Amino acid sequence: MSGPPVRILLVDDHAVLRAGLRLLLEREADVVAVGDAATAEDAVRALPRLRPDVVVMDVEMPGMGGLEGAREIRRRAPGTRILFLSMHDQARDVRRAFDAGADGYLLKSAADEELVRAIRAVAAGERYVHPALGAALAGPSADGPLVDLTDREREVLRLLALGHTNQEIAEALVVSARTVESHRAHLMTKLRVTTRAGLVRVALDAGLLEGRG
Numbered sequence: 001m002s003g004p005p006v007r008i009l010l011v012d013d014h015a016v017l018r019a020g021l022r023l024l025l026e027r028e029a030d031v032v033a034v035g036d037a038a039t040a041e042d043a044v045r046a047l048p049r050l051r052p053d054v055v056v057m058d059v060e061m062p063g064m065g066g067l068e069g070a071r072e073i074r075r076r077a078p079g080t081r082i083l084f085l086s087m088h089d090q091a092r093d094v095r096r097a098f099d100a101g102a103d104g105y106l107l108k109s110a111a112d113e114e115l116v117r118a119i120r121a122v123a124a125g126e127r128y129v130h131p132a133l134g135a136a137l138a139g140p141s142a143d144g145p146l147v148d149l150t151d152r153e154r155e156v157l158r159l160l161a162l163g164h165t166n167q168e169i170a171e172a173l174v175v176s177a178r179t180v181e182s183h184r185a186h187l188m189t190k191l192r193v194t195t196r197a198g199l200v201r202v203a204l205d206a207g208l209l210e211g212r213g
Contacts, residue, residue, distance in 0.1 A: 040069025
């Protein structure tokens with residue numbers, strides 16, 4: 001390939017993985033690892049100094065985490081491309097990553113050659129998804145309307161559907177009643193319902209209560 005090599009910032013809380021990725025990229029003439037970081041916060045701080053073309057980042061990390069980190073990178077450096085490298089292989093995890101601003105999503109089980117191929121693709125402005133996940137994303141979501149909910153919102157929805165009051169939910173989740181009310185408001189917005197009965201109907205239709213008490 002002609003032109004300068006693609007500048008890569010590696011972000012993962014495991015130093016051994018970062019070192020392995022750096023060695024992998026050193027074999028390629030058209031990409032170069034310009035730095036690495038153990039947290040999303042460190043990656044965001046390094047943006048002005050390293051000016052990466054592509055950030056290769058884990059989803060689960062201490063502190064800010066990959067999803068929030070992606071949002072912050074997108075805000076501060078909108079031209080930087082983001083490729084997630086993750087162990088999570090559920091369609092909803094991939095959708096959340098793209099909602100956060102990702103340009104690509106690759107499983108950590110991928111072959112070395114596929115990582116390089118994914119980096120080249122997102123650097124060229126393309127969207128890249130691990131082939132094993134493509135079919136799941138193309139079809140209807142198994143989660144239906146719940147796909148965009150966080151794990152905490154799902155739990156609040158389940159407890160609401162079971163008839164618990166805001167105070168009871170707050171005590172069960174060890175949060176304030178105001179926090180529960182905020183989750184409830186977000187649920188109504190995301191699920192496009194205006195009443196508690198509407199929330200219950202969505203939970204039942206999605207099978208959220210099946211096999212749970």
